[in-house]
Amino acid sequence: MSQIPENPSIEEDRFRSIAHVTLDGILVIDENALVCFCNEIANSFFGLPARDIVGKSIYSLLSDHHNLGLCNEIQCYLSNKETWDMGLHKNFQTKLEGTSLTILDLIIHPVNWSSRTLFITKINNDSRRFVEMAVDIKLGKESKKKNQIFHQKLRVIVEGCAIAYNDSVFFHSLVKNLATTLQVYCVFVSEFTGVDTAKTLALWVNNDFKENIEYSLIDTPCENIANKTIQYYPDNLQNLFPKDKILLEWEVDNYMSLPFFDAAGKPLGHLGLMCTKPLEDPEIAQTILKIFSQYAGSALERKRIADTLKNSYHRLEASNEELRDFVHIASHDLQEPLRKIISFSDLLKWSSNTLDEEGTYFLERMKSATRRLQSLLNDLVKFSTLDSSINDLMDTVNLTTTAQQVLTDLDILISRTNASIEIEDLPTIDGNSFHLLRLFQNLISNAIKYSRDEVSPVIKIFETGSPHSEYCEINFQDNGIGFDEKYLDRIFKPFQRLHRNDQFKGTGMGLAICKKIVERHNGTVTAKSKPKEGTTFTVKLPRKQIRGNTTQ
Template identity: 35%
Template sequence: MNEQPPGARTATAGWTTHRWLRVSVAVTLTVLAVLGSLGVSAMNRTSQLTEQIVDRRGPALTYAVRLEAALVNQETGVRGYGLAGQRDFLQPYATGVTEERDALRRLETLLADDRRGRAELAAVRELAGQWQSRFAVPIASAVPDRAVPLAAARAEEGKTRFDTLRRALTAQQAHLAEERAAASRDLRRATHVRNWTFAGIALVIVLVAGLVFEALRRGITAPLGRLGHTAREVAKGRFEQPIAITGPADLRQLGQDVESMRGRLLEELEFSETSRRLLDEQAADLQRSNTELEQFAYVASHDLQEPLRKVSSFTQLLQRRYGGQLDERADQYIAFAVDGANRMQVLINDLLAFSRVGRVLNDHEEVALEDVVGRTLDNLSVAIEESGAEITHDPLPKAVGDATQLGMLWQNLLSNSIKFRRPDRSPDIRISVTDPGDGGLWEFAVTDNGIGIDREFQEKVFVLFQRLHTRDAYPGTGIGLAMCKKVVEFHGGTIRIDPAYTAGTRVVFTLPVERSAAADGAREAHP
């Protein structure tokens, strides 16, 4: 069952483990069946001989002796009656007649398959009949007297006939005793054969078990062990270790499959190593890019801000000093310059704030959202008062995150709800919270009654610099919702516009929130 050189391969080289087991089991069962038949034959032979001795040979000899005893009793009774002439002496004769009939009947059955025994029994019966007809029956039928004259007259003849009968009985008993002795010898030989047969069966079973165990060890367990050992070596990271391919066809196929998998893993490892080196290079490039971005942010926050402030200051100075002294077109140009400088300064500040999210502002701690929203409402108090906005909210839990970024999130959302209001009504803004249970994320919703966002633009509003209105209609840089998206995603949540709400705008976002007894108590106190 082990791997053989190509030149030594036989027809069994393609046998699978299942076929080897099937053939082995078939051979083992055949051997056991042959041994079992031999054992059964030996047992049957022993049983037959035992039955022959116990049920036939022994009882036949016993009844032959009883037959002789019955005839002797008859002879004794008749002879006593012939001498004394008293009927009491015929009692043994009557008993002997009954016992003779019973013995003859049983012997006929026991000697049914013994030709010599039947011949001897027939001779005994004939001699007994002659003796009884010539001597026993006439004397027993005589009138009782002090002596029976017939007994004296036929005494010598009766003795001669009975001696002949006894010799026939002796010959019969000798034959039956010889038959029983022969059967006993056959039984002893059969018992020895049976014992040796079962000893041989036990030895063959042990040998077969040993051969099967050795075949399974060398053909299945050993190849499986080698395959498992090399597979574990590969699993430990020794990918250069070749897989052992031995054993039956299916185990060799399994080894080839594992070897193919090892080769594929080695290729994937080499590819992964190459990809890792590329990623390391890209990470280094990204690190350099981030450094350059930080340098750009520094330049934007310092070097660009200073000349921009000068441009803004001097244009505002020109506007104040020469406003109304030049023509109307000159005043308009100066107003454009002042507005452009101010919007550029706001845009630079917004871009700096957007770039700092997740990079500079990254202090995660437990934050009370009630306090954050409270500070946001204070910052927007002027806009709230001018617009007449009404802002309500559910009891807010505590979140784990950066307080500054979460403040920017709430301020952008609430200021957008105030800014994009309908001209014919005051803003009505509602902040709601949904407890997701075991989900680990709380769902917040900021709902207003403003102008709303068309469905086709509900994804675009989160793109940087994406505007849906002109600056004259609604001022701003188009960075607010993009910053909200970046803050929410930095905290592990999601943000979207609810398309089912059409009475205004509903912004839905999620944040991971730590449960606190105070927040839960507040929610229970303000259902």
């Protein structure tokens, strides 16, 4: 940026051509402060033709107007070669008599043209135009200094925003730090709420935060901002947008704004500033706005995602609450009438002499249907409460012990069905011991229940797969009735059954509960089966549970 051009004459030519069209007053002086070039604007500033300026010392041009302090500074700068590279930037509020200048902005920096050091001196009352030229002609050290200013401002803003611990705070510290660093009257960051409407996320006006406002983009400098890369009105704002009352109220006349987008390129909002006086350095302002509008875009996108998540979470909480209510209703309120039906049908059977054999049979049917409804409700409650209870207690569970425990519990059933159950060595894993016991119990009692007539159940429980694998595979193999594998999806769903109740009693919840238990342990359950040969259920469970990482 700050290197001296390799071919000075080209650079010099370029400078001259730009100097003639710029709106800055440009003088080129040598190290003795003698003017060797001036453009028309400089002529008009001093009210002198070029011939009366070139060859004169810059001191005489300025001292005529009692700017002795300024002259001293220039002299001091030029006489000390070491400081040349740093350039000189002075802002004077002195009125130059007989000239059109009221505020003098003077910038000097060195260039190396035709093997000699010269000094470009810019005088203007509108630093905005100066920047355009500075960029165009890459004014060596000038750029370096601008760069330094730019980076310094950037650092102040970044540091100011770094304390933001959430997106809302970020938006607020962003507008505040932008406003104070760029020294502007108003900074806002807004999100689009409709095609032509927006709402501020943070608003800074006249050294203070203001309540967020919702506004229409129509007939304001923000109009159509979503389709632009930048919108900049250096002046005359109130005349251009007479319908925008805010401009009038805040007395702002200068506007710059940039839209920002989400990752998919959809416009999200815009970041902008307004001021009462021209921007000190529009280029820096633009670059800084550009950088921070991108920050604002990702912050807003993050905020929206977080809001969506928060909403989903609240909806989920609410539906969990409903589920708990439902479970309570199912476990108590729905059970009560059922209990009465059974009790009174008992009474009816005993006390009535009018019931004939058929009547008694009907009553029995009623009673057994009611009992079935009772057990369906019980299982439904078990199924529904699994979610909330399963992660409560994660423990280290020896599955061999679990399986043996189940055999003890099912003792009567096993001896009645003459079942033979073989348990191989099973691993020890992380899990909820109560629920793993229920899992084993469901799978083993299923294996006993769905046996073939005249064939005693033979059940094997064994581990397959590598003992070093992250997951263990436990198999429950039986020689029962089996099923057609096309029903595989169905058997794990609540209340789904493959058999009539008069063939095999059950609620159809057993395997659904198994599946839920396995999934809450971050595992999977599947089955292989052949009708009339048997079924093997395979449960894959992680040996280690990552605490706090169980899916809910």
